[in-house]
Amino acid sequence: MAIQEIVDIMQEMTGLHQQLLELASQKKEAIIHNQVDQLNGLVNKESKLVKRVSELEEKRVFEADRYLVGKGYRPNPAITVSDLTRIIVKAGEKQALIEAQAQLLEVLESLKAANKLNQELAKQSLAFIDYSLNLLVGAEDEAVYQNPQQQSAGYSKRSGFFDSRA
Secondary structure: OHHHHHHHHHHHHHHHHHHHHHHHHHHHHHHHOOOHHHHHHHHHHHHHHHHHHHHHHHHHHHHHHHHHHHOOOOOOOOOOHHHHHHHOOOHHHHHHHHHHHHHHHHHHHHHHHHHHHHHHHHHHHHHHHHHHHHHHHOOHHHHOOOOHHHOOOOOOOOOOOOOOOO
8 A cells, every 4th residue: 555655645746846836937927027025925935845845755755665665675765766666566556656757757847947947037137137237337347457458358348327436
């Protein structure tokens, strides 16, 4: 019966990852619309879900070890679901575990893509903010004298709208 418990845990993990995927979508909108307070709230929700996923992963490892011991194997905390499917002899249990694994992997791939997109959006947002600030106040290194012969060829920064040296 331990395999069914592992399948149930993996299905719960799939549900949590689907919630994380929904939060990732909401985070994308918050980043695009510069809603920092909403983004903070989403990150807090995300942290709670990630903590729960971690707890479930520990429980999955425990149940896998329990199954291994029940079948006469030594417990192995590094055993993967794929390894476990090779050990299972009952076709129904094996199929249920493979399906749970496939569902989880599908959601994980979608979540990975969404998080990568959010990371890129955040980087672009920060780069735009940095660029805007440099336009407004000018670069800090302009306040230091440089010998004109030692400056890099072909590139000179324009001062921003405000003269920060005044």
